[in-house]
Amino acid sequence: MKNIILFCSILLFIGCNNQQKKEPISDSDANISIKMYHDNTGRDDQFTGGIKMIPIETPKGEFKVWTKRMGNNPKIKVLLLHGGPGMTHEIYECFNGYFPQEGIEFYYYDQLGSYYSDQPKDLSLWDLPRFVEEVEQVRGALGLNKDNFYLYGQSWGGILAMEYALKYQQNLKGLVISNMVASIPEYQKYSDEVLAPQLPPEVLEEIMAYENKEDYSNERYLDLIVQNYYTKHIIRMPVEKWPNSINRAFHHLNPDVYVTMQGPSEFGIKGDATLKHWNVKDKLKNISVPTLSIGAEYDTMDPKQMEWIATEVQNGRYLHCPNGSHLSQYDDQENFFKGLISFIKDVDNGSF
Structure with missing residues (x-):
């Protein structure tokens, strides 16, 4: 859940998405035909191409969040938490390059405060329990239930997914925790003791000088982080080859939400960020729904801790991406999507 603010000031490059040839879905392997998957006849979001602006009740009034449905499958519906x-x-x-040919219905979703949704200015809204209730309201509005609802959360979305499952797992068919550990203090420890020392000594020294001065917006600091840290642990590609979708997402980041909850630093969570002490390690044993934990070899998170999650929940599986980093859906697509799709299908057909 590394700092994305820096990209708003330095990312001017356009990349291209990796593509991989796949066989089309068939009735035999996905229990749904191509025609059925793409048939939106009678859907209440057909007019908007799958987009719904869902009203959300909060302690500070009603706002709307953006969602977009992709495909049709009454048995498999995946909600993506960014x-x-x-x-x-x-x-x-x-995901649009992999899920449709497997017959998987899925939902893009911008949480409250994010670019395509309402962006209220009240910082008190950026609160973890409130976000959990938001997800529950979105679930209800989309008609997702225990017979079809898979919740996927990556990084901060993984925190949100864990917290949702701990309160509302009765509504879930499957849970995916991607590129996120169960303890922020352990994330900080891994960053300080494992990842930071891997940087060239002179680079680390210069970065820490800016950190100590809390000069997080300095362009030199941002450039050092991107070129020496992000290309190794966030998305393992040269900056000029980063996908356009990633660049747009970085550009659209809401810094008010990010700084309030995550803080301004590149090396973990510092200051008075609300997530600084978050830890659910002792609660994971209460999650009984089938759970996939995804980790990556070069992640900002410790892959051993992500593997541990799969052993701590009651019905877990671990997927390791040996070539991936924090955004392993891009830099290790072959392993990432193969393992993710296998988990969803195994749960669906009862073979998990």
Whole structure:
């Protein structure tokens, strides 16, 4: 859940999405035909191409959040929780290259405060329990239930997914926790003791000088982070090859949400960020719904801790992306999507 604010000032490049040839779906392997999957006849969102602006009740009044449905499958519906906090659904646009041919219905979703949804200025709204209730309201509005509802959360979205499952797992068919550990203090420890020392000594020294001065918006600091840290642990590609979808998402970040919950630093969560002490390690044993934990070899998060999540929940599986980093849906697509789709189908057909 590394700092995305910096990209708003330095990312001017357009990349291209990786593509991989797949066989089309068939009745035998997805229990739904191509025609059925793409038939929107009678759907209440046909007029808007799958988009719904869902009203959300909050302690500060009613607002609307943006969702977009992709495909039709009454048995499999995946709601995607983006990272950040304050990012957008755009980081998942590559899912459109893999889920449709597998017959998987899925939903893009911008959480309250994110670019395509309402963006109120009251900082008290950027509160974890309130976000959990928002997800529950979105679930209800979309008609998702225990017979079809898979919740996928990556990074901050993984925090939100864990907290949702701990309160509302009776509504879930499957849970996916992607690229997120169960403890922010352990995330900070891994950043300080494992990842930071891997940087060239002179680079780390210069970065920490800016950190110590809290000069997080300095262009030199941002450039050092992107070139030496992000291209190794966020998305393992040269900046000029980053997908356009990622660049747009970074550009659309809401810094008010991000700084309130995550803080301004690149190296973990500092200051008075509301997520600084978050930890649910002792609660994971209460999650009984089938759960997939996804980790990556070069992630900002410790892959061993993400593997541990799969052993701590009651019905878990771990997916390791050996070539991936924090955005392994882009830099290790072959392993990422193969494992994710297998989990969804195994749960669906009862073989998990």
